[in-house]
Structures are given as structure tokens and as C-alpha cells.
Amino acid sequence: MAQKTLFDKVWDSHVIKHVEDGPDVLFIDRHFIHEVTSPVAFLGLENRGIGVMYPYRTFATADHNTPTVNQHLPVQDPLSANQLKALESNTAKYGISHWGLGHNKNGIVHVVGPENGITLPGMTIVCGDSHTSTHGAFGCIAFGIGTSEVEMVLASQCIMQPKPKKMRITINGKLGRGVTPKDVVLFIISQISASGATGYFAEYAGEVFENMSMEGRMTVCNMSIEMGARGGMIAPDETTFNWLKGREKAPKGAEWDKYVEQWKQLKTEEGAEFDLELNYRAEDIEPQITYGTNPGLGIGITQNIPNPSEVKDGEASYKKSLNYMGFQHGESMLGKEVDYVFLGSCTNGRIEDFRAFASIVKGRKKADHITAWLVPGSHIVEKQIHEEGLYDILSEAGFELRQPGCSACLAMNDDKIPSGKLAVSTSNRNFEGRQGPNSRTLLASPLVAAAAAISGVVTDPRELLQD
């Protein structure tokens, strides 16, 4: 029998049935829901007169449209308030656990799942949000779904999907100073374009990922969708087990040991075949920044914006993109005046991201003209920021901390970058208007964001690294 990849092992062990000339019926271990993409799914159940098959396999949190200030007050926007209420009543009705606004475990769905041990290695995980790929960091098959599929999972705990093709991205070597997991993934996407992995499920392998923290792995897997992949995964190892051990919903005692033994089997066998293999060298990656309106339009921070002939996007789209951003090809990004800085989202809203940001702003002052939104991914992250003394460093440098939520990642709440303003953002999408109508986004790491917040312009963070 052919050798199996990590992906094969997890996928094949969850197939309940293969439909002739059709998709596989895949069992879903964990289902996350939030206020925006679930209400219509619950309505669907009602219209069909059916219930939720396994309510304890679904977890709800409110994050997409929640305010990030004054969370103790009633939500002002009536439409958002209505969605939050719908989530509350739907979850209560079907007995689904719900960490709503104000709950001490509330936060962004892809942050709270792992940090509470709901996400465990080898699981299949779905959520009506494309960055569900984040959970792949634990060796899970995790991907975003549409609302019809949310209804499907609620109704049957299964989803119907054709098995995607497999690709492996291997990066060996050692990352340079100031080069973070975010830079690694932005680099990959810039190499293969925003659609380069469509139809594939990716596995990340090699020394760079083996040596990466869980937070870093989550950042990388999170952005798999931005190159078109359904998801991305990394084989679980000691780093994974140490990170998960003792988390609230993770197995305990003898049971834990039993599972760890099983999870150790979750790796790609020697000689297993992929439909596509890509290799890069860690030494070729420098801090990255995007300049266009899709995540594939990024460069090393010291490079210049490429000519239309050098990018994979069509010329019309590329021109439209640069036109929207107000940039010219051939220009450098360094020195461009920045208006807003956003640290947060399920890509970079974890404790390590706040540590990185603080490492640069420590002992310095925020540039006067910069508006900075620092938004922890969850209340647990927020608590840690205070406990580790990061809050003091941030506030001494002139920064404020907001309350957890998706915030300016998709600007569904009030955290919208104003029209025409330029933001350095640690989130995952720089589409036209993503962070507010006509806003302009530069995607980058927490270090690049911190460097911009201090200097007021796009700056190579390596110039500001301390100790």
C-alpha cells in the first residue's frame, strides 16, 4: 500500500462513506460557530423541522461584529445586537456551549478553540470562517465552510467534500533576525500568488516549522487560505503536546498519555507522494510587507514594487490594485507615511504577537499622528498581557489596549479604517475596502507594525530590534 501523508491519515480516518462520482462524507469532530454565518443555518434547521445532531461537538463564540470598547454596555448597532441575540437564543435552544460577549473565555473563534484545548491533534474541524485553517497547526484538517454547510454539520455532524489534492511546502534553514512566522507565510503567498494553491491542502514541513512555536504555526496555517488552499497543516510534535497539556478541555491523566501516543503517529510517512512539492530556503526570507489588494502582492520590505510583467495577476487587475493603493511600480515601501496600525486578528492576536510588538516599542513612544488599535485575540490573551507586564510597556509608549474581537480585520464593528487612510495591519486580508470603505491595507508582522507605530512610516523592523 502506498505510504500515507499526514493529510491522508486524518482525512481517510474520518470518511464515513465515499459517494460514487461524488464527494466524501466526512465526519466533523469539532464545529465552531459565530454570530455572522450561523443565523441562517439555524433558520434552515427550523424550516426543515430538524434539530442539532450532536450539540456538544459545536462551540459558539461572538467575535465578528462585537465592539472592542465598552463591552459591558449594550451593543449600539441594532443589526449586530440582533445577530448576537440570535446566537444566544439559538445556542440556548439546542444546548450548544456559548462564550458570548462578556464571558471570560470570549474571543476570536480561532484563538479560543486552541487555547482551551477544544482543538486537538488529528481532528476534523470546520467553521463558517475561512481562517479555520488556523487549527491545522495542531495536525488537524480544518477549513472554512459556507452557511449551507454550517447547517449540514449542525444537522448531521458531517460535510460532503471531494478530497483535495495534496501539496507540501518545505522550508529548511534558520530564519534571520526580525523574520517572523507571518513573514514566512507572506513570503510563500507572494511566491505562489493568491490562487497558487487552489484545489490543494497544504502540509508545512522542514526545520523552520519544526522550530516554530504553536503561536507561529497557527499564524502560518491561518493564512493558508490566502494562497487559495483549503487549509494547511503541520505534524504534531512535542511542541504541540507541551502547548496543549493541561488546557481546560484537553484530556487529562492516563487518557492524555493514551492520546499522545496516538497523535505521535500523525506524520507523513517516508516516501509518501504529494501532487505538488515546493521548497524554499529560510535565508531568502526577509520581513515582508504587501503593497497591493490581495495577499499575494507582497515583497521583502527592502525590495521595490514589481513591474506588471513580474507578477502573476493579469495586467488590468494589477493596475487597478496599484491605482487603488496609490502606489507606482518600482517604488520602495520604506518611508511611506502610515496613518493606522492594527495589531490583532486570528492571524496575529496571540500573546507572542503582543510580546513581539512590545519588544520594539519598549522604552520608545508612539508616533503622534498614528492611531493604533491593539486588540487581543481573547480575554485569556488580554489577561496574559497584563500578567506579563506587557501592558505597562505598551501604555508607557502611548498605546491603549482594546477588548477582544475580530475588530479591524474585517471592520464589521466600529473599528473601520477611514477612507484613503493607510494602515499597517497584522491581519490577513488587504482586499479593497476590507478594513473600511476605501481604506488601504499593508499586511505585515507585529514587528513591522510596531516599527511603523514608532516611526510613523514603513520601517524595516531590524533597525529597531532591541537586545
Added chain:
Amino acid sequence: MAYDSFNILTSSCVPLPLENVDTDQIIPARFLKATKREGFGDNLFRDWRYNSDDTPKADFVLNNPTYSGKILVAGRNFGSGSSREHAAWAIYDYGFRCVISSFFADIFKGNSLNIGILPVTVSPEFLDKIFKAIEADPNTQVEVNLPEQKVTLLVSGESEGFQINGYKKNNLLNGYDDIDYLLSLKKEIGVFEETRI
């Protein structure tokens, strides 16, 4: 949610010759706040279609009365980005039943099939032919034949086949969705469920 079945669709087309049209453009996040599936068509391509004072932008194709029809023809990598099914709802609700492109983002494709929009992937060359035909005659008719899995430019008779898996095809032809099927597997699912953490 049930939808109308799809068989053979003959229609003029609306051209959108741009690549990487992401779902944030198809429907911006601020219009995702409904708790019912209603009225999304009004906000389809909102920020390309309307100025910030809600007046229509004359140069956007949906505001150009020359073009109409049930088929949207778009550049490669259509529907990338967010998994929001609202993007497919907006397209359906506006009146499109089919999107033709040379390449679709995965989640968008799945969402479309689930709600009764047929995403048709053609070669870049054939896509170009369709765009040119529309340019020459905005009323040019395209036939999308699901049973035969074929798109035809009626003016010239040129056609190209397209792929769709048999299961999804059957669903679309009959207006079925996956949930009826999955519920018929309740027993198997129950047995499997017990083995999982």
C-alpha cells in the same frame, strides 16, 4: 434551503473581466448583519456599484443597461477570500444562476453549488472568446447545458465542455441539497461518532 433546479440556461451575459474578484468585493462585510437570507442582491458589488452617497457609479457594469442576463462572466480566480456564503446569495438574489470563469476559488465554488448557482470553469481561451463575443454584441446568447456539461456561444456555435461531479450535477438537476442525503446516513454516523473524542 431549497432552490430552483437547473437544466439548460440560455441567456445574455454580464461581463466582469477582472481577475481575483474576492468575496469582500462581491459583498462587503458590513452587509453581513442580517439574520435572514433576504435582500442581499441589492448589495451585490456594493462598493463598485455605488458611491459613498449611494448614487450609482455609471461606469460599473451592473449599472450599464446595455448588459443584462442570468450569466455572470468573470476573470480568473473568482470568489477568493472569505467563506461568506452571502456572496453566493447576493449573486443568486440579484438574478444570476450561472457564473462562468476560467478559475474559481474553492469555497466559493462549493457554496454556489450548495445554493443552486452553477459555476462553470472554461479554458482561458474560451473565456476570452465569450468576452469578445459580448463586446461585439452585448446581447450575445450563451447556452449553458448542464445535462450535457457544455457551454455554447450560440452566435458561432463554438462550444466547450465543463466538469462537474455526478453527485452535485444530480443535485442541481433536481434542486436537492446535501442534508436530505446526510440524514439518510444517520445510523452510520452514530456508530462512527461513538469512536471519536
